Amino acid sequence: xxxxxxxxxxxxxxxxxxxxxxxxxxxxxxxxxxxxxxxxxxxxxxxxxxxxxxxxxxxxxxxxxxxxxxxxxxxxxxxxxxxxxxxxxxxxxxxxxxxxxxxxxxxxxxxxxxxxxxxxxxxxxxxxxxxxxxxxxxxxxxxxxxxxxxxxxxxxxxxxxxxxxxxxxxxxxxxxxxxxxxxxxxxxxxxxxxxxxxxxxxxxxxxxxxxxxxxxxxxxxxxxxxxxxxxxxxxxxxxxxxxxxxxxxxxxxxxxxxxxxxxxxxxxxxxxxxxxxxxxxxxxxxxxxxxxxxxxxxxxxxxxxxxxxxxxxxxxxxxxxxxxxxxxxxxxxxxxxxxxxxxxxxxxxxxxxxxxxxxxxxxxxxxxxxxxxxxxxxxxxxxxxxxxxxxxxxxxxxxxxxxxxxxxxxxxxxxxxxxxxxxxxxxxxxxxxxxxxxxxx
Amino acid sequence: xxxxxxxxxxxxxxxxxxxxxxxxxxxxxxxxxxxxxxxxxxxxxxxxxxxxxxxxxxxxxxx
Numbered sequence: 001x002x003x004x005x006x007x008x009x010x011x012x013x014x015x016x017x018x019x020x021x022x023x024x025x026x027x028x029x030x031x032x033x034x035x036x037x038x039x040x041x042x043x044x045x046x047x048x049x050x051x052x053x054x055x056x057x058x059x060x061x062x063x064x065x066x067x068x069x070x071x072x073x074x075x076x077x078x079x080x081x082x083x084x085x086x087x088x089x090x091x092x093x094x095x096x097x098x099x100x101x102x103x104x105x106x107x108x109x110x111x112x113x114x115x116x117x118x119x120x121x122x123x124x125x126x127x128x129x130x131x132x133x134x135x136x137x138x139x140x141x142x143x144x145x146x147x148x149x150x151x152x153x154x155x156x157x158x159x160x161x162x163x164x165x166x167x168x169x170x171x172x173x174x175x176x177x178x179x180x181x182x183x184x185x186x187x188x189x190x191x192x193x194x195x196x197x198x199x200x201x202x203x204x205x206x207x208x209x210x211x212x213x214x215x216x217x218x219x220x221x222x223x224x225x226x227x228x229x230x231x232x233x234x235x236x237x238x239x240x241x242x243x244x245x246x247x248x249x250x251x252x253x254x255x256x257x258x259x260x261x262x263x264x265x266x267x268x269x270x271x272x273x274x275x276x277x278x279x280x281x282x283x284x285x286x287x288x289x290x291x292x293x294x295x296x297x298x299x300x301x302x303x304x305x306x307x308x309x310x311x312x313x314x315x316x317x318x319x320x321x322x323x324x325x326x327x328x329x330x331x332x333x334x335x336x337x338x339x340x341x342x343x344x345x346x347x348x349x350x351x352x353x354x355x356x357x358x359x360x361x362x363x364x365x366x367x368x369x370x371x372x373x374x375x376x377x378x379x380x381x382x383x384x385x386x387x388x389x390x391x392x393x394x395x396x397x398x399x400x401x402x403x404x405x406x407x408x409x410x411x412x413x414x415x416x417x418x419x420x421x422x423x424x425x426x427x428x429x430x431x432x433x434x435x436x437x438x439x440x441x
Numbered sequence: 442x443x444x445x446x447x448x449x450x451x452x453x454x455x456x457x458x459x460x461x462x463x464x465x466x467x468x469x470x471x472x473x474x475x476x477x478x479x480x481x482x483x484x485x486x487x488x489x490x491x492x493x494x495x496x497x498x499x500x501x502x503x504x
Contacts (some may be wrong), residue, residue: 011450011498022501027493115486122490268493297493 006322008129012267013323020325021057023267027296028304029054032063035302040085041074042302057282060272065279065292065305071108071248083111089300098149100247101428104336110149110247116300117156120149120250123268124157127254130263130321131218131241133187135162140185142176142194144169149247150220154189163187173201180212188214188238191221192228193429199235200363200385210237218243220251221428223331223349227357229259244310244331249293249303253328256321266325270294272305273314273328276335279307285314288332309335311347339434341369341376344409348432351380354407359400361385364422368433376436379413380404383422447502454499461488 007013015023033051035042045064054060071086078084080091087094089111096112112120133139139158145151145167158165166183168176177198179185188195195217199209216239217232224242232240244262245251252269253262264271273289275281283289291310295303311334315327333347340346348367355362365382380400388396397414404412442450464484471477 009494011446012494015498019498019501023497026501027497114483115489118486118490119493122494267497297489 008126013126013325015267015324017317017324017326020266024270024296025054025056025060027267028060028270028294031294031296031299031302031304034299035088035304038088038299039302040078041070042304044085045070057272060270060294060305061280063305065307066303067307068104068108068248068309072106075109076106082109083301086301087111088302089113089116094300096152097147098152098247099147101148103428103430108248111300113300116298119268119297120153121156121160123250123252123265124153125160126265126268127218127241127243127251128154128157128161128163130254130256132216132239132257133158133161133163133218137161137163137187137215138166138183138185139163139187139189140166140168140176140180140183141189142168142171142173142180142198148221150245150251151189153251154218154220158187158189173198174205177202177205177207177212180214181207184213186213186215188217188236190217190219191425191428192219192224192232193222193425195219195232195240196228196235196363197424199232209235212236214238216241218254223333223352225349225353225356226330227353227355231356231360242331244291244312244328246308246310248301249295249306249308250298252291252293252295256319256323258320260319261315261327261329262331263319263323263325263327268296270296271326273312276311283314285316286329288313290335291328311335311338337432339369341378341410346378346408346410350408351404352431354403355382358403359396361388361396362400363419364424364431366422366431366433369436371436377413378410379415381415381417381422383417383419386419442502450495450499450502454496457488457491457496461485461492464488 029051036046074086075084080087093113094111095114096117098110099107141151141155143151155165168179171179202209214236218241229240229242241255243251243254252271253264255262272292273283274292275283276288276290279290288311291308291312293306293308311332313329313332315329317326318324319327333349338347351367355365361384362382363385365380367380369376369378393416401414464481468478468481471481
């Protein structure tokens with residue numbers, strides 16, 4: 001194999017699409033059979049389905065989707081303890097406890113067996129290899145990973161690649177920057193928010209972030225619109241890579257060196273991109289879609305046709321990098337953040353994209369939606385990076401208001417605050433608050 | 442896929458099967474000896490990943 005160093009596994013990554021589909025269907029049949037045999041949840045859900053009947057994508061559509069609420073219902077108060085009717089292995093085989101962040105409700109507990117963990121780590125090896133991580137890299141991870149999965153996966157995958165991994169958990173931001181310099185870190189795994197914060201903190205210490213020698217960064221935990229990615233690249237003088245995934249199905253698509261869209265990691269996953277209205281129809285290239293993901297090799301917590309509620313734009317097959325997998329052009333947001341405000345469809349990613357792309361003088365921000373009488377009111381609280389003269393602040397406010405109106409078709413109430421006022425986030429930032437359903441006493 | 446790559450894929454898939462079989466034998470031999478049993482089990486988990494990335498592709502390629 002002459003392309004061996006370009007790819008983590010060239011047999012998988014350059015497989016023709018029709019063969020990828022054959023492998024996916026075969027693995028899906030195997031996973032459905034396994035899940036029916038080993039979990040109460042799928043035995044009930046797929047009681048009328050025989051795995052050998054799944055021969056085409058049309059057959060795949062006959063499998064009922066799994067919603068996040070289904071996972072919660074299958075766990076709360078159900079046996080065996082902690083993981084309930086979704087557990088695909090015996091409780092004694094569970095080696096790792098993870099859980100979802102709880103952003104959309106009660107967290108889901110996710111069991112990993114040693115086998116399933118190896119499978120997840122292998123997926124992450126693909127992600128890191130595509131992002132150019134190699135044995136020579138010293139990978140700094142500036143977080144305590146706790147029970148959240150992404151940085152654990154990144155840690156173990158980087159180790160497996162042969163990188164040196166430096167966990168930066170029990171340190172404050174200054175301590176982390178010092179450690180990064182001490183070990184001459186060359187790569188970071190980061191949330192976008194913390195990547196920006198770390199660079200700001202470095203500047204405050206008199207350090208020019210590109211001088212720190214970080215060559216590449218993989219982001220996790222939050223959306224990474226192109227403007228935010230470019231901002232990070234400029235701040236650090238590094239290549240910044242995105243990926244998409246979740247605790248339940250694992251990471252399922254990631255960027256290659258071309259950094260134009262994300263490759264679905266086939267045939268580890270079967271990803272359906274379905275219409276936003278009722279998730280029945282495959283969308284065409286360039287169309288927005290909801291991603292429905294089947295993880296095809298993870299048996300401790302089988303995830304078949306999981307409705308991720310991630311909104312993606314379908315891309316092409318193939319890429320300048322030579323990989324043959326289906327691509328997604330962009331991650332556009334989440335269905336549960338897609339909301340109507342005064343009759344206008346709104347997603348917070350649009351604001352993130354605008355602020356990071358056009359307003360470098362703005363640091364942190366927060367969006368809130370409230371119901372005032374019969375009308376919805378949307379506010380943007382924003383924090384300039386530095387104190388501004390009154391006139392400059394007013395000019396910024398006028399331009400910002402105009403650009404927000406054009407970008408979102410909504411009129412925002414703008415509330416500038418002093419630098420350092422808003423909370424700083426390390427893991428998932430919570431910059432969007434929809435308070436319309438909250439009763440005020 | 443070029444012939445040399447097909448041959449390489451086939452030979453790797455065969456080796457994976459052999460390793461799996463040997464690791465299972467070792468696990469049996471070491472039953473009751475945690476140091477053997479658990480390490481043999483870890484080999485089998487790695488084999489699972491190899492089968493996913495290599496053997497499954499070989500199955501389709503040569504079916």
